[in-house]
Every structure is written in C-alpha cells, then in structure tokens.
Amino acid sequence: MPRPEAGRRALLLLPVAMALPGCGFISNSGPRSNAVMAGASQQSGDAGTPNVPREAYSMITLSPAVVERVAREARPSRFGANLLGLLPQATPLGMGDIVGVTIFEAQAGGLFIPAEPGARPGNFITLPAQQIDGSGTISVPFAGAIRAAGRTPAQIERTIIQRLAQRALEPQVVVSLQERRAAHVSVVGDVNQSLRFPLDPGGERLLGALARAMGPKFPTYETVLTLQRGGVSDQAILSDILSDPALNIELRSGDTVLVTREPRYFVALGAVGQTASITQLNRRITFDDRRLSLTEAIARAGGLQDDRANPSSVFLYRMENAQALRAAGIAVAPAAGETVPTIYRADFADPSMFFLAQRFPMRHEDTIFVSNAPATDLEKFLRLLLPLAQSAGNAGSI
Structure with missing residues (x-):
C-alpha cells in the first residue's frame, strides 16, 4: 500500500529546505550578493538597502x-539665441577676393575720358581686375590705396568717389566682385560629398549648403547639424530644421557645418x-x-x-x-x-x-x-515547488 503521509511530510519539508543557504534548490546565475560582499578584502561606499534610495528623485x-x-515643453531641437537672433547681413569682401572697378564721368575731357574724338563704348573706363592684397587694399589711379577688406562694394564705391570728386567730372563708380576667394563655408561629416565653397554674395542658408554637399547619408530624424562659428558651436536635428523655417539660418564667412548621425x-x-x-x-x-x-x-x-x-x-x-x-x-x-x-x-x-x-x-x-x-x-515559487513535490510524492509512494 502506498504511504501518502510520507509524500505530505516531504512536501512540508520543502520550504524549509529551500530556505537553507547553499541548499541548491533555487538556481542562481552567479554568486549571491552577500557572498560577493563578504569575500571583499576592502569595501567602499554605502551598500544601502532596497528600501533606501541612494539618490533622491x-x-x-x-x-x-x-x-x-x-x-508643451517638448519643443523641437533649436539653435541658441546667439545664432537665431542674428539678422541677415551682406558678406564683406576679404583678402584674396578679386574685384573689378569701373569709373564713369559726366562727359569727355575729364580725368579718365579724353576730349579727342574717337570710337569709345561710353563715358567710362574699366580698370583691370585686381586682387585685394595682404594689407586689405586695392589701388585706383589718382585715388591711391583704397581699403577693401571687411567692407562691402557699396562702401568702397563711396570712398573712391570722394577721392576723385575734386579731379574727375562728376565721377560715378561701380565695384563688382569678380571672384570670391576669402569667404568660405565648409560642410563635412556624414554627407555624400564633403566640400568647401565660397560664400555667394547673395547669401547661403543652412539647407542650401547641405544641398551643395549632396545631402546627408542617413535619415533626417537621425541626422544632427552642428554649426561652428567663432569658436562656438550649436546643433539641431535635421528633421526639426526642415519643419521650422526659422532654423534654416543664414551662413557667414568661416562657418563650418558638421553633419553627424546621432540616433536617439x-x-x-x-x-x-x-x-x-x-x-x-x-x-x-x-x-x-x-x-x-x-x-x-x-x-x-x-x-x-x-x-x-x-x-x-x-x-x-x-x-x-x-x-x-x-x-x-x-x-x-x-x-x-x-x-x-x-x-x-x-x-x-x-x-x-x-x-x-x-x-x-x-x-x-x-x-x-x-x-x-x-x-x-508566487508563480516562480510554484514552478519550482510543484516538480519537487511531485518527486517527493512519488518517492513516498514507492
């Protein structure tokens, strides 16, 4: 006859056996925390307890x-006020730029237009194109050295007119940028074509520069544009720039646009x-x-x-x-x-x-x-307990 009371006794003893340290009934993936702490030759810091947080929250x-x-606070990533607050401005000329100067006079017989008759295209003279030298100046006959670097063509025109006002007949001057060599913008990083290009006098915006670089390599929501200007950098996610026109800021000479993949x-x-x-x-x-x-x-x-x-x-x-x-x-x-x-x-x-x-x-x-x-x-406990209880019951029956 089977003896069910033996199985019941074994079942009652299981929780006691499982509570014994090192009994091996409950599996572990490694040493227990008390064993690790007890075996340390030195301990630093407060181990704390599960009921006492180590950091207030x-x-x-x-x-x-x-x-x-x-x-409401989850606003798009934005550039700082130091970039967004700047108004568009004309890019001044710089050393290395090549400019052309054309001088007009009211009539022949002046300083530049001879009085003798002859076939002429008009009452003006065009000077050879010249490069703004290392001192930041260009040379205009009878006007001398004219400061050009850091100034706009309109400012240079006014200076030349003032210099020639007492010698030419009602002079008028046109200064034109022939080739931009000073103001450059760089686009590097995770783009299809890193490049450095001269800044157009009409201005260039952030997305336009990215288009010149053949676009980003990765999706817009993983692409971050970092603008470096004057030793300061700021960044925004490309998808936010596309959705907010105010973030498509105008670039300036010397700017560097770094395109990186930064998945969130x-x-x-x-x-x-x-x-x-x-x-x-x-x-x-x-x-x-x-x-x-x-x-x-x-x-x-x-x-x-x-x-x-x-x-x-x-x-x-x-x-x-x-x-x-x-x-x-x-x-x-x-x-x-x-x-x-x-x-x-x-x-x-x-x-x-x-x-x-x-x-x-x-x-x-x-x-x-x-x-x-x-x-x-409880479910974990029962999953472990039931097979053992069944084995104990079978042993009792035997």
Whole structure:
C-alpha cells in the first residue's frame, strides 16, 4: 500500500529546505550578493538597502495636466539665441577676393575720358581686375590705396568717389566682385560629398549648403547639424530644421557645418514583451522617427508581458529640468542642480491612460521599467515547488 503521509511530510519539508543557504534548490546565475560582499578584502561606499534610495528623485503619476505640461515643453531641437537672433547681413569682401572697378564721368575731357574724338563704348573706363592684397587694399589711379577688406562694394564705391570728386567730372563708380576667394563655408561629416565653397554674395542658408554637399547619408530624424562659428558651436536635428523655417539660418564667412548621425534611443527593462522574444534581444531601442510617444515606445519594446507585467506599475526614468518641475508645483530640493532624477508612473490598468501615454513624448536616453505583478513571485515559487513535490510524492509512494 502506498504511504501518502510520507509524500505530505516531504512536501512540508520543502520550504524549509529551500530556505537553507547553499541548499541548491533555487538556481542562481552567479554568486549571491552577500557572498560577493563578504569575500571583499576592502569595501567602499554605502551598500544601502532596497528600501533606501541612494539618490533622491521625484515621483510623478501621469495625469492630463502633467502630460499637457510635458508635451508643451517638448519643443523641437533649436539653435541658441546667439545664432537665431542674428539678422541677415551682406558678406564683406576679404583678402584674396578679386574685384573689378569701373569709373564713369559726366562727359569727355575729364580725368579718365579724353576730349579727342574717337570710337569709345561710353563715358567710362574699366580698370583691370585686381586682387585685394595682404594689407586689405586695392589701388585706383589718382585715388591711391583704397581699403577693401571687411567692407562691402557699396562702401568702397563711396570712398573712391570722394577721392576723385575734386579731379574727375562728376565721377560715378561701380565695384563688382569678380571672384570670391576669402569667404568660405565648409560642410563635412556624414554627407555624400564633403566640400568647401565660397560664400555667394547673395547669401547661403543652412539647407542650401547641405544641398551643395549632396545631402546627408542617413535619415533626417537621425541626422544632427552642428554649426561652428567663432569658436562656438550649436546643433539641431535635421528633421526639426526642415519643419521650422526659422532654423534654416543664414551662413557667414568661416562657418563650418558638421553633419553627424546621432540616433536617439530609449531603454526598456522589466516585464516587456521583448524579453520573451527570441528574435529581438536589444533593449536599447532607437526612435526611428521624428517623434515617439510613451505608447509607441512600449509597443516597440514588445508591449507588456501578459503573464508577468503589472500594468499599474509602468515607470519612465529621466533627468527632468528642475525649473520646469518647480513651475509645475512639484517640490524640488533647493540644493538640486539644473536637472533632477524623475520617475513618471503610468497606470495602464486605467483605460484612459492609453490616451495620455499617446500624448506623452519620449526623450533621448529615457528608461522604461515595467514591474512584475505580485503573483509573479508566487508563480516562480510554484514552478519550482510543484516538480519537487511531485518527486517527493512519488518517492513516498514507492
């Protein structure tokens, strides 16, 4: 006759045996934390406890007001005021530029137009084209050396007229740029053709320079344009520049445009569907779009695992602007820096949360963590316990 009481006794002893250290019933992927800490010859820092955070942070539950505030602050990446506040201006001439000078007189018999009759194209004389020399000047007969570098053609014209006013007959002057050699703009990086080109007198804007370089190699939402000017650099995402004409700023002499690929990404941890996938093992997921919402990010991570996830405990970790938190009425420590560790909690057990999460914008380097449901730990325990209990029962029967 089988003895079921033996199986029951074995079943009652299983939890005790599993609680014994080193018993080997509960598998581990490595040494336990207490073993690692006990074996250290030296320890530095406070190990802390799970209930005591090592860094203070703010916890915010998503609500319509919170989502509206965050969505309002999610502005496109923009250049700084030092670039956007500048008005377009004419590019002055520089050393090395080649210019032409044409002088008109009111009638023949003046300084440049002889009185003798002859076939002439008109009452003007065109001087040979000349290059602005190292001292930044050009030479005009009877006017001497004229300062040209750093000035516009109109300014040079006025100076020549003043110099010739007492010697020529009502002189008029036209100064034209023959060849630009001083003002250049460079476009380098992840473009199809890096180049350095002279700045057109009519001006050149950022997208025009990018077009000269045959466009970027990568999608616009992954392409960042960094403008270097006067030892200062600023950047914006190309997709934002395309959508906002104000960001298509005018270039100036000496500017360098660096085009780089900088994909934005977020990290998904915890009970997300991606964990159970055998094809998607990367938890560092790129946006692959100009904008990404919290709902879309969770979907890219495989959604919430039906058998593990706690839908009311979906957390988003990010470094939030302290000033924005204070403006929203959230208490921030006075000693806090410019950014504060912040956790946003989304309760997807509430049907309306799906609408709010669809409007909540993700940011670069955000981290999503989906907590396990309370029953998950019990399920793990039962998965381990039941086979052992069955074996004990079979042993008792034998």
